[in-house]
Each structure stands twice: as C-alpha cells, then as structure tokens.
Amino acid sequence: MNKCDQCIVRQLSSLKALNKDEVIQLANSKTTYKIKKGEAIFEEGEVTNGVFCIKDGVGKLSKLSANGKDQIVKLVQSGELLGQRSMISNEPANLSAKAVADMEVCFIPKAEILHFFNNNNQFSMNLMQSVCEDLKESENDKIALVQKTVKQRLAETLLHLYDAFGENTDQTLKVQLTREELAGIIGTATESCIRLLSDFNKLELIELVGKKIKLKNIKALKKLSE
Amino acid sequence: MNKCDQCIVRQLSSLKALNKDEVIQLANSKTTYKIKKGEAIFEEGEVTNGVFCIKDGVGKLSKLSANGKDQIVKLVQSGELLGQRSMISNEPANLSAKAVADMEVCFIPKAEILHFFNNNNQFSMNLMQSVCEDLKESENDKIALVQKTVKQRLAETLLHLYDAFGENTDQTLKVQLTREELAGIIGTATESCIRLLSDFNKLELIELVGKKIKLKNIKALKKLSE
DNA sequence: AATATACTATGATAATTGTCATATTTAATG
DNA sequence: CATTAAATATGACAATTATCATAGTATATT
Secondary structure, eight states: OOOGGGOHHHHHSGGGGOOHHHHHHHHHHOEEEEEOTTOEEEOTTOOOOEEEEEEEEEEEEEEEOTTSOEEEEEEEETTOEESHHHHHHTOOOSSEEEEEEEEEEEEEEHHHHHHHHHHOHHHHHHHHHHHHHHHHHHHHHHHHHHHSOHHHHHHHHHHHHHHHHOBOTTSBBSSOOOHHHHHHHHTSOHHHHHHHHHHHHHTTSEEEETTEEEEOOHHHHHHHHO | OOOGGGOHHHHHSGGGGOOHHHHHHHHHHOEEEEEOTTOEEEOTTOOOOEEEEEEEEEEEEEEEOTTSOEEEEEEEETTOEESHHHHHHTOOOSSEEEEEEEEEEEEEEHHHHHHHHHHOHHHHHHHHHHHHHHHHHHHHHHHHHHHSOHHHHHHHHHHHHHHHHOBOTTSBBSSOOOHHHHHHHHTSOHHHHHHHHHHHHHTTSEEEETTEEEEOOHHHHHHHHO
8 A cells, every 4th residue: 555645635635734643544544546537536416425635637526517518616636635525514426526637546435534534623624724715716716707708717717727737848738628628617608618719819818739728928818817 | 791502693503513611602702793784794805803603684795896796605694604714714804794684793703713613523513514515505606607597597596585584474585685686696787687577577477566576486486497 | 845866677789608500620449 | 541420610690698878766865
C-alpha cells in the first residue's frame, strides 16, 4: 500500500490536518482506482458511502437534464476531495462525477472520515471550510448565470480554466474540454458556445488551435467578462 | 435575558444539539435585535464575527449587480441560522441579508459558535449538514436556472414559497414579496415576472388578489414547472 | 383629502439565445 | 486505408426574454 503521507491530496485537502497515526489508518483503509476519460466515478443517485481523493487527473460534477444536456456544476482536479456532501448529508449523490482526463482516485470509507471528523477538530474545521468554499462559489456562479450574458460567462470561464489548470507549452489551455462540455459549464447550447468561440477567435481574444484554445488577450477577456 | 431553551431556533437549527449548560452559555452571550422590513441585518462585504438566529420574520440573502438589480440567493425564516458561511470561512459576508418581513434576530458571537463546534460533535455535524443542504440547494438552483425557462422557474418558485411559508386564511401566499423581489429570486426582469403572473392569472393557475398571490391549480403549476 | 411616491401592469420593440439543418473537419474502428 | 462515427463549424430562423415607454393603481405622507 502507498503511504498516503506523500500524496498530493494529503497536502492540499482537509486531510492535511491528519496526524501520523491517522494517516496510517487512512492508508490502511483506502482503495485506489484508475478511471479512464469519460468513465464515471459515481453516478447521480448512487450511494457512495465514502469520499474520493483525486490523486491525478481532472473530473467533472454534472447533472443530466430532461432534454439530455449535461450541466456541469464544477470541475475538480488533483488534490481535491469528492463526494463529501452526500456523505455528510447521508444522501445519494446529487450529481454524477466523471473523468474529463484519465484519473487516479482513492476511495476512503465513510467510517474513517467520520472518525476523523469527530476526533480531529482541525480536520472537521477544514472539511467545513471546504464545503463553505464550494457554497460560496456555487452562489456566485448562480448570480453570474443570471446577471451575465453567455458571452461574458464564456470569457469568465476561459479565464477560470486558465487560472485553475494552467497552460501547455504551446500556450493552449491544459484542460481539454469538448465544446459541449464547455457549453455545459457556462450553461448554454453547444452551438452558441462554438459560435462565440469563433467570434472570440476573429476578435483575436483567443486562438483556436484545432480543438485546443489559446488565450491571446487576457486583459480584454477580463474586461469583457465584467 | 430570555432562556434560549424555548426558542424556535434552538428547536430547528444546528443548535438543537446543545446541552443544558451550553444553552445557558448561549443565552448569556447573545444579543437580541429587531429589524424592520427593508432594513439590513448585514451588508455584502461586512465582517460579521458571529451568526444570527432568526427568531421571527423572513429575510432574504441577496447580491446587488452592476446594473442595480438585486439577485436573491435564498429566503430565510424563523428557526434558521444566518452568516454561518462567512464566519466559518473567516471572510466578509458574500451576500447582504435584509428583512422581507419584520424580524427578530439574536446575534451569537463567533467565539461561542467555535467553542460549540470544537466541543460538541453533534453540533459540528449539524452545522456541517446545514451547510451541505445549502450547497445542494444552490447547485440545484443553478441547474434550474440554465435548464428551465423563466415560466417554469416562476411556477417552481411559487410552489416553493407555498411549501416553505404556507398560506394566509384567504389562501394567499404568506410571504409577501414585491414583484421585483420575486423576479430577483427567479432571475429575470421585473416586467417579465409581472407579465407571466398575468398569464398565470388568465390561465387560472393563480389568482392575483391585489399584490397578493393565491395558488389556484397546484397540480397544473407542478406540471408546468417540470 | 390631496399630492407624491412606489409598485403593478401592459404594449412595442430589440437583443439574445436556442433550435434545426447541413457542411466540414477530425478521430476511431475494422 | 477506407469507412463510419463523432466533434466542430456556420447559416437561417424562431422563441424567449430584456428594455424602454407609458399608464394605471395602491400606499404613504403631509
């Protein structure tokens, strides 16, 4: 078994509050999985009974609508925990979690997490803060959905992807999303998303390199998003 | 000082986990306020340093946009706690809290809450669950904003107001919101909201009694909202 | 009771965005 | 490498929703 002590999740998530003994306990109870791009970690409605540590890769939390569109609520990356909310609420997952890029995740059973929660104040506070952070982001997203146009939201999302995931050596965005996924994040039709990307391209705000996207004028994108 | 033991907030919120001694401690540290309709409990950007218990009345959590519109994120009522998120995150309030109907609230200093959080596992779990519940609602709202039309969201919101706040003896909705506030909840222009209410009225889904709203065909509203 | 002020209502119009149709390009599979 | 499938792109059009204008109605204030 790997020693969780070195793991990026241990360094970045609420788990950083765990002491040596707790980390050993963690290492003993975890199970590691590999998930290929496109596959699901868990589906909406599933009972998860634990949380998932993202060791590597990128995932999306999304919900399928009646008309077959997949609305993406959040992107998650290595270092983050997944499934905390449903575990705490004792509810089946409200959203599906799928891999956007090949992932490596560890499953930690509910009992372990609850034990840490009840015996390590710093851990419970960290977990609480992380959910609070999610809540704040969700509320702000909600407001943006109403108060901003699709164009503004696209600009905002591109900037966010740049900040959160960085760029490749050719300066294209590191997270490789399909246009459909990008549309699912900003909450619009795929065609509208593609059309606006074309516009941005013509205006030289971005450059479309095949399916990849390069941000060319960040300042202008920022201004546009406000 | 009032004994918090009898208080509705104590019965409904995370505070129900407090034991006798803790309730006495709570009662000694709280301050009670009255807030008139329209007035603010706290404003966006303010540092609150504690949470507010809502003893009576109805409040709204909202954010002002650049164009002067007030987007309502959540309505809160007696029995609920307010300001938990910013307190836990150590951040200024992300939203403003204002009274929609005359309110009575108690302020509990941060130190008290943190003390309970660190010493009472049931309390910290309750608090955690309540934030998780908010998160789930916010995520679902976000999805509804994208996937549903304004008409659907209006129907949904009317049903929610009915469920959450009930009706007066004349069967009109108990929460008395202006059309502007209602528009702020569903995320649309005030005129669009008024227009759709008119339509609903003509279709006999609702009845407009002055500024009040009576739900006349709940089944049809439900169907419409899906 | 009279005036002012805020709220509700409705029409006309414009802007935004979604939908459907159809190429075109790229990737996948035998 | 050929064929199929999937993703991207673009045009044409329709539907939804916002904005501006204006009028009516209720509420508050003096």
